[in-house]
Amino acid sequence: MAMKKLINQPEALVSELLEGFAIAHEKKVRMEGSNLVVRAHPKATDKVALVTLGGSGHEPALSGFVGEGMLDISVPGEIFAAPGPPRVLEALRKANRDAGTLFVVLNHAGDVLSANLAMDMAKTEGLKVESVLTHEDISGGPRNEPEERRGLVGCLPVIKVAGAAAEMGKSLEECKAIAERMESNMATLALAVSGATHPSTGGVIAEIPDDIMVVGMGQHGEAGGGTQSLKSADETTDIMLTALIDDLTLKSGDNVLVLINGVGSTTLMELYIVLRRVKQGLAEKNITLARSLVGQYLTVQEMGGFQLCIARMDEELLALWDAPCDSPALTVK
Amino acid sequence: MTLDYDGIAAMLRGGAALVRENQDLLSRLDSVGGDGDHGATMTRAMGCLEAVITADTTRDIKSLLHAVGWAILGVDGGAVGPLLGGFFMAMAPAAQGKTTLDAAELATVFEAGLAGVLKQTKARPGDKTMVDALQPAVDALRSAADAAATVHDALERAADAAEQGAKSTEGLQARFGRAKNIKEQSIGSPDAGATSISLLFRGFSRSVG
Numbered sequence: 001m002a003m004k005k006l007i008n009q010p011e012a013l014v015s016e017l018l019e020g021f022a023i024a025h026e027k028k029v030r031m032e033g034s035n036l037v038v039r040a041h042p043k044a045t046d047k048v049a050l051v052t053l054g055g056s057g058h059e060p061a062l063s064g065f066v067g068e069g070m071l072d073i074s075v076p077g078e079i080f081a082a083p084g085p086p087r088v089l090e091a092l093r094k095a096n097r098d099a100g101t102l103f104v105v106l107n108h109a110g111d112v113l114s115a116n117l118a119m120d121m122a123k124t125e126g127l128k129v130e131s132v133l134t135h136e137d138i139s140g141g142p143r144n145e146p147e148e149r150r151g152l153v154g155c156l157p158v159i160k161v162a163g164a165a166a167e168m169g170k171s172l173e174e175c176k177a178i179a180e181r182m183e184s185n186m187a188t189l190a191l192a193v194s195g196a197t198h199p200s201t202g203g204v205i206a207e208i209p210d211d212i213m214v215v216g217m218g219q220h221g222e223a224g225g226g227t228q229s230l231k232s233a234d235e236t237t238d239i240m241l242t243a244l245i246d247d248l249t250l251k252s253g254d255n256v257l258v259l260i261n262g263v264g265s266t267t268l269m270e271l272y273i274v275l276r277r278v279k280q281g282l283a284e285k286n287i288t289l290a291r292s293l294v295g296q297y298l299t300v301q302e303m304g305g306f307q308l309c310i311a312r313m314d315e316e317l318l319a320l321w322d323a324p325c326d327s328p329a330l331t332v333k
Numbered sequence: 334m335t336l337d338y339d340g341i342a343a344m345l346r347g348g349a350a351l352v353r354e355n356q357d358l359l360s361r362l363d364s365v366g367g368d369g370d371h372g373a374t375m376t377r378a379m380g381c382l383e384a385v386i387t388a389d390t391t392r393d394i395k396s397l398l399h400a401v402g403w404a405i406l407g408v409d410g411g412a413v414g415p416l417l418g419g420f421f422m423a424m425a426p427a428a429q430g431k432t433t434l435d436a437a438e439l440a441t442v443f444e445a446g447l448a449g450v451l452k453q454t455k456a457r458p459g460d461k462t463m464v465d466a467l468q469p470a471v472d473a474l475r476s477a478a479d480a481a482a483t484v485h486d487a488l489e490r491a492a493d494a495a496e497q498g499a500k501s502t503e504g505l506q507a508r509f510g511r512a513k514n515i516k517e518q519s520i521g522s523p524d525a526g527a528t529s530i531s532l533l534f535r536g537f538s539r540s541v542g
Contacts, residue, residue: 014409055411077409080368084407084414109509110411113453117406117415201360203369 003202010200014056014078021063025328028067033094034087037063037074048166048175049073049095050159052104053088054111055080057199060329061298062106065156067327070163071104079200082110088118092129100128100172102179104159106151107135130172132179134158136188136309138247139216152188153261153298153307157321160330164323178320186257186311187247189216189240193230194304196264205303213305215239233270237277237308244310245285252286257321259309262296266304271295274306291321297329334483335433340541341394342386344488345401347540348533349379355532363525366512371525374410378417381405394434398442399425413526416450416463423449436478436487440471443491447471454509458498461505461512461519463526470495470534488538492531499523499531 007013015035022031032038043049053075054062063074073091077083095101105115115131122129134151141148162179170178192214195206208214213230231239250256258278260271271294279289290313298307313321325332336344352359352375360372381404389397402422408414427445431438447467456462458469473494477487500523507519 077411078374079370081370081374081409081411082414083409084405084418086403086407087409108411110413110415113412113415117419117453198368198370201364201369201373203360203364205368 003197003199005197005199007199013200014076017056017059018063018076021059021328028326028328029063033090035076036087036091036094037066037076038094039066039068039072041068043068043072043167045097046099047169048099048172049097049101050104050163050166050175051075051091051095051101052106052155052159053077053083053091053115054106054108055082057301058298060296061153062155064297064329065159065327067325069167069323069325069332070159070327070330077110079198082108082114085114085117085121088114089121092118092122092127093125096122096127096129098128100130102162102166102172102175103129103131104155104162104179105131105133106155107133107147108150111151128172130176132158132162132176132183134183136183136186137216138187138189138243143247152190152309153259154183154186154188154309154311156261156293156297156330157186157257157259157309157311158182160325161317161320163325164320167323167325178316181314182311182317185248185313185317186309187244188307188309189244190263190305190307191215191236191240192263192303192305194265194302196301196303199301205300215243233273234277237274238281240308241278241281241310244308245282245287248310248312250285250287250310250312253288255288255290255313255318256282257309257311257313257318258282258289258292259297259307259311260292260294261298261307261309262294263298263300263305263307264296264303266306268294271306274308278308290318293330334485335435336439336484336541337433338392338394338397340484341397341434342389343540344537345382345386348536349382351532351536351539352376352379352529355528359525359529359532362522362528365522365525366507366519367525370410371413371529374408374413375529377410378405378408378413381408394431395425395428398422398428412454415453416526417529419449419453420446420467423452434484436474436482436484439484439487440475440478443471443474456509459505460509461502461507461524461527462509463524463530465502465505465524466495466498466527466530466534469498470530485538485541488534488541492534492538495527495531495534499527502527 356372363371406418424446
């Protein structure tokens with residue numbers, strides 16, 4: 001696959017994309033320090049701060065979630081690579097306040113290593129910070145092996161509800177408990193139908209033949225079917241939804257949030273078709289689609305496919321999901 | 334024979350140079366299970382290492398190792414920063430008060446570095462990571478020092494052990510990092526991180542007379 005991307009020098013990719021991002025959303029975010037993305041209108045310091053870290057190349061994630069009712073600071077790394085601990089520590093210092101900081105970490109090797117080192121240093125300095133790890137990809141392993149599960153687009157609902165709780169003035173302990181409740185009640189499965197190229201190396205990220213699709217990354221048939229022949233939207237959705245419902249042990253009468261995240265080249269047209277089938281599939285089991293969100297939130301360049309995230313919601317989580325927010329990637333009025 | 338501040342600086346530069354020469358090989362190996370940027374990341378890390386040595390005016394081994402580690406930590410490159418940076422950072426306290434290092438002292442310093450890495454990651458030998466090269470290298474360094482080898486010979490044996498360890502990852506299935514997602518497809522190609530460590534130690538041994 002030849003790389004066909006509008007870029008300049010590969011080394012300047014991340015700084016140039018952040019520069020443009022900050023211009024595009026100047027009313028909501030700005031750059032500070034060592035390329036940290038912060039809110040243009042900082043939250044009152046008597047409220048809990050939310051910080052996250054993660055590689056670039058997944059736009060609008062994760063910096064697109066910085067804003068009122070969402071994150072206070074995001075630490076963007078290189079393309080698909082976590083930022084090093086010094087910049088993460090810089091962010092934790094900048095966020096530090098008596099109310100404390102909730103540090104949202106997606107379960108990926110580099111992110112966790114960097115986050116843990118920075119957390120250790122922050123605690124040595126006496127900073128008040130607690131972390132929550134998102135790991136809701138059911139293809140990585142069974143529910144009782146959370147360390148095997150990667151953090152996918154489920155970070156968005158976690159940031160949304162914890163961010164709303166923080167904005168309402170809830171304590172660090174309360175915000176953390178809400179984030180963990182959201183985290184443990186969600187499950188995501190990723191579908192890939194076509195690969196992508198790494199924007200700085202030009203290397204192929206995943207090579208998927210025309211007649212093939214990959215559900216999850218599991219190659220042993222667990223939680224999905226792994227590599228299989230390309231199917232229709234409804235057949236594919238049914239396979240994924242069944243696996244997610246099983247994993248969450250959803251029951252008749254449950255209320256769920258459905259998040260369909262396009263990862264790059266799959267069109268909104270396709271995502272809407274999938275959502276319609278998800279609603280049908282849920283209705284067959286008497287599960288209510290209480291809220292839905294469809295769009296591109298966490299992308300993998302021009303990869304084709306989507307992530308289907310389902311979350312069991314209670315009244316408080318629904319209220320926090322509905323609370324106002326104003327970030328580049330998500331606005332609720 | 335012992336290594337003084339200049340000897341340590343030369344050793345580090347030697348390792349950096351050999352890693353840099355092999356940038357394309359490292360990226361190629363990483364493209365099997367990772368995203369093909371390991372060579373670029375290691376080159377950035379080695380650039381930081383060299384810049385720190387050039388800028389360092391402390392003439393103190395401990396300070397130099399600490400500064401090198403902190404600079405590599407700052408490389409935005411996934412696991413490389415925390416692991417390799419953490420390696421050098423953890424070496425530093427073991428060099429406290431030393432103006433020269435003999436083979437046994439060098440082994441102690443490297444053991445402290447390895448302990449720092451093993452604290453950061455749950456990966457152990459057999460998991461197809463840099464630990465597959467690092468653990469045998471440090472073990473070999475210690476055995477050679479115990480057998481009264483010179484610094485050069487001890488580092489050479491460490492490099493041999495690292496090379497063998499890196500080679501052994503060819504037959505292993507990745508269990509850590511991004512490569513674990515491709516499971517058995519990772520078998521047949523050596524781990525990029527282990528190969529980096531092997532090159533680093535070979536460069537160390539070549540630059541110590």
